[in-house]
Amino acid sequence: MTTAEGHPGEGRPLGEHELDRLDAYWRAANYLSVGQIYLMDNPLLTEPLRPEHVKPRLLGHWGTTPGLTFVLAHLNRVIAERDLSVLSVLGPGHGGPAALATAWLDRTYGEVYPEAGRDAEGMRALFRRFSFPGGAPSHVAPETPGSIHEGGELGYSLAHAYGAAFDNPDLVVACVVGDGEAETGPLAASWHSTKFLDPARDGAVLPILHLNGYKIANPAVLARIGDRELRALLEGYGHRVHLVSGDEPSAMHRAMAAELDLALDEIAAIQHAARSGTLTDRPQWPVIVLRSPKGWTGPKVVDGVPVEGTWRSHQVPLSGVREDPERLAQLEAWLRSYRPEELFDAHGHPTELIDELVPEGERRLSATPYANGGLLRADLRLPDFREFAVDVPAPGATTAEATRVLGRWLREVVRANPHTFRLFGPDETASNRLDAVLEATDRAWMAGRLPTDEHLGRAGRVMEVLSEHLCQGWLEGYLLTGRHGLFSCYEAFIHIVDSMFNQHAKWLKVSRALPWRRPISSLNYLLTSHVWRQDHNGFSHQDPGFLDHVVNKKAEVVRVYLPPDANTLLSVVDHCLRSRDYVNVVVAGKQPAPNWLSMPEAIAHCTRGVGLFEWASTDSGHEPDVVLACAGDVPTLETLAATKILRAELPELAVRVVNVVDLMRLQPPSEHPHGMPDSEFDALFTPDRPIVFAFHGYPWLIHRLAYRRRGHANLHVRGYIEEGTTTTPFDMVMLNNLDRFHLVMDVIDRVPGLAVRAAHLRQRMADERLRCRAHTREFGEDPAHITGWSWDGGGRPGHEP
Template sequence: MTDESLSPTLTDDELDLINAYWRAANYLSVGQIYLLDNPLLREDLAAEHIKPRLLGHWGTTPGLNLVYAHLNRIIRERDADVIYITGPGHGGPGLVANAYLEGTYSEVYSGIEEGVDGLRKLFRQFSFPGGIPSHVAAETPGSIHEGGELGYALVHAYGAAFDNPDLVVACVIGDGEAETGPLAASWHSNKFLDPVTDGAVLPILHLNGYKIANPTVLSRIPQEELEALFYGYGYRPITVAGDDPANVHQQLATALDEAFDQIAAIQRAARLDGEAGRPLWPMIVLRTPKGWTGPEKVDGKKVEGTWRAHQVPLSETHSNPEHMAQLEEWLRSYRPEELFDDDGHLRPELRSLAPAGDRRMSANPHANGGVLRRDLDLPDFADYAVDVPAPAAESAEATKVLGTFLRDVIVRNPDRFRLMGPDETASNRLSPVFEATDKAWVAELDPDDENLAPSGRVMEVLSEHLCQGWLEGYLLTGRHGLFNCYEAFVHIVDSMLNQHAKWLSSSAGIEWRRPISSLNYLLTSHVWRQDHNGASHQDPGFIDHVANKRPEVVRVYLPPDANTLLSVADHCLRSKHYINVIVAGKQPALNYLTMDEAIAHCTRGAGIWEWAGSGTGEPDVVLACAGDIPTLETVAAADILRKRLPELKVRVVNVVDIMRLQPESEHPHGLSDREFNSLFTEDKPIIFAYHGYPWLIHRLTYRHANHAQLHVRGFKERGTTTTPFDMVMLNDLDRFHLVMDVIDRVEGLGTRAAELRQEMADARLAARRYTREHGEDDPAISGWTWEPSDGSAD
């Protein structure tokens, strides 16, 4: 890459210093993997100085340390605002080492002081019981990216850059990670980055050649093919390659200067000169050996520059004297006596290489987003209420109503709220947002395009991975957002949700981490109204996946109508440090509650709908429901029962927050036994119509007294392209079947109501026959509304 006729970027003194800093980071990294004691090798290495269990990843770490040291120079010289994201998150010892060298680690963890004792504690805690994880994690200062799973570094980087015009996100992508699907799609994020209002992302593809046990694809294709690939993605690659430290240092210093110059030129042209169009952003391809500076050979086999360097190159240090000797030789090769003074402090000339204060990447506020977070300026959601003159009498499209609210959220928060979705914003009836904003788009435009602009606040790309990752990066750096998705396909990000939930759980227990905005999902186009698409679009199981996560971070809401959806959405957008899942239909559906009633009901999370029940006092049966379609079928079943069996006392209970069903000992929203019994009784049958898989309701309620009387109807994996009512009949969730369930479960009712039961069975057959003849549901069913009995309250 470099032209040897040009003056080197680094002077000899600068080269020596930056190389020494790199040695210090490498030394601390190896020490974390191996050492319990003797942190600066002031005595000969002995078995008692070495950990009994050796855990960690060395192979990628020297490359991460190299880049970190050089970014520090850029930050100091340019006063640049930079955060560091590492795709090879298992290079955790490197990021911990650099945070310690910068002084940040001792600031946030006062027990890990600078000096010999602090180094001993730093080493001991790594991958040790009661210590810290081996991966880059929430415990690592400067990190916003959990390193436990590969594929998401670059998309997180872009999420962090959106609406951060002065920030540069340096993102190291391992060549193993580069083989994952999400990472491959993430390169296209540059088509959504506005050089006027957004920051910049500098991808650094680190090709060290190997994964755990195999070579990597991108390291084994010709250089011209590799460069063509990235030009095709819309980048200008700058290559740094070699295994001679002095040469690589000079190359990398020159490459980073070139990249930051290009970034500054692109932003200047867009912001000051008004230059439009999508720029060709720089990236760096860094080729260095895997496990560089580690043992060249172990037991006669090559290690440095091979897959054998991936984790712990010397794994038998307690049982093999040669391994122990090699470990000591390896550690002493960094010459720690030249790096640390007698007290164990980093020497001043090296400490001065790190930036100061918030400019340190380990202390950058963007990497602790809760510090920068500002509450949203939210309009009063009650102003968007639909009129409900009587329950279940008129209809509305709940998500379209929500769209008008979100439109004004966007207007009032133009720099800190974004709506993400995989090409489904209009399909999910949120199109009112386009009255206020466009969809972010920096690629080419066609005259027939609509609602596309670089400054758009709606972000659509046909990749659930990118939507989730962008939003995570956006939230982790202090902003707010909402991810809307078809219910069946949000499963694509199950694993990403896992990682984010773990991050939230871990960071909640870290004093210096500040709470971030909640990760909010709106799942619509759901299982019960995917009858036109068929079985491929029918899966309500994301709720089950979320319910497995730690209770302090997950919430699941099933608002039954438009006003309850508004109330729930407002609550979720105000909340911090949760994963909120809202499931709501987009099709016209009945309204049940006025706004005042909706607020009260959502605040309770579950409650009795007196207007839908029959009789007073203790009921003979409880009809419970959660979800908009189960609510419709439950209320319709209650209507049949009050008309046909007026002597039967029916209680209707609607559940908005399904975590309320758990005992209070299991979830912060859980009901006490007394509260649960007051709603559902201690001994009466409960027929529960539920949106998803029935087992979840059983699991949530099994500790309550009346669980044996609980009978749940939900999705039974029976779906196809059919009518909406035929869909609920396929799964025995329809109103007629619910009435049959009541007759079967209420003691003594089976004989008295035998005729009604037969009538209900016949009604099911008739409804199905109608669909087969007419291709649609019987209007008496699809157009059903609630008609209050004479004298009853509306």
């Protein structure tokens, strides 16, 4: 039985010829989908099916596919009739056969992969590419024309869809949400995206919740709660529900066509009202709920047990086809049930009835430029960051909150790019000292407002919601459709999107190897409120491990930057916003901290990625006795404080201070494009002198990056060792042995001959650690000589202390 429920009113009845076109297209797409899963030869069944025509390894997922091909067929109809720009986002996992079938039918696949054109040989190539060595994955992937959404991991489709719709007023994003996917946390939060979508300037998202009843082996929750409860849930999220349910093809086509027309009419009415200024309330956007059997049109019974409409159809309904003649015959009957002789001519070309349903040019679902965002991308108009520099008359002579300085520059970036740049973050823009941007824009907000609210507006460029998943998903959708953005987050909680980062990095890795995929803007993270200044929030907020996670990915994709002060932060972020096809991770503190480099020095230092602080070093003209290296703002501060002690207490010791901004410079060029040649690394760090390295994150990451270097045996790294609590800033670095006194002790322990000579100094350093800890325990704050410390041990190169 088929029902179609919506608000009062009916869509335009579907004519018989339109019905024939839809059904022919759907059958053709289903035939191609089954062929992708099973066949490696005899694509048109011009001869009886034999075992050698079947793939030896049957991989793929049939269960969700017929529902997806059904939706895609209907999207083609409305695109052509209404001249719409539509981007399809397919959330159900492993729905690749449906998307590839659509791309082949609308000619895009053959344009991208000429060996797979629209004829019998091209059909054979399509089949052999799917889930086949050297071919394409079983899910919707970068290799799939028309896609921006990696379908291998569930939960992110709706967030990607809304990210694509922001600032694309002429775009409709049709997002199919799988019923298994709908059980994930990120997807559940994504329904709230309607509170951030402005119909006056943004495009529209049409969610299509596809309920086929089952996941891999269990019922799907939303498929089992009943229409009344489901309707209440979706209406509570702010949607108007259109229900299409059944299994009889003709009735389902008529119902889907009617409800899709109604939904698009509602979208058009909402946008017209918003753009004419007559919309006063947050609109109730349409959602389609499609109930259809899992494995629809596939084998109904196999070995005496039901398959269609059950979890058994999830992957490959018929296994052992090569070995079992009965199964082989059942597969052939299944394929022939679509009547391929009515769908393709003798040469394998789709018939005119199918071609009539295919839109033209860039209106084709698989050819839309919105799914290849580099085609639409334009460079940002970036203000000159040098004009926002802080004054640094001498190293450490001034202080600044680095992210607050950056916020003033980002304010102008927003003003200069009112339709192509957004700032994303989980309710932390002000907390992370970027609130200057609110002088140029509001926070996007379509829900209710109170007189006490500040900086909320429909046209806001700041996207804040307390879900890192949503921020990441929105930004990914925004970037993949040709725009630019920055994601600011507390360092410890960026781990929430570890897996989303994985998927995006994998997407970039694959898409960079596809010549038809154009480069997109980089995914830029600004991690602040970091491990060393979460002393007030405690252990739960102290974790720098995202850096370790990031460097697991392919070297050509990832970049990690640790600017030591405000001017270097400006230079780094300007570089990141100009880049393409990378994931850039920038870690910077928001608390007041010394400024070390003037803007010209900062630019030169960031360009090198790693370099000497000559003004702090005492090895000029001869080899150093020890190298003090640092990466990160707090480690830089502690390293320079240790250097100052050594200069005063051991003036004969030749100390070299090296600061690392671009972490990937530590690797050899064979491992990363930014890597230093061994000769350069040895000249800077020396091949045989002790290196005491103060690092922002877990110390073993530095060892991992530098393990190939000749001087690695001399490398001793201090960093976060999973010691944290609610305490003072200096006690936090002492807990992890990153403090200046411990660094001095490390130098004494590792420079040959110094242990005996400097034993008294070493004991004083250990005593100083104890005194500082006792002070914090008694007074609840760090000693004045720590909080009031400044670098006054030297000026510019060539000047004596």
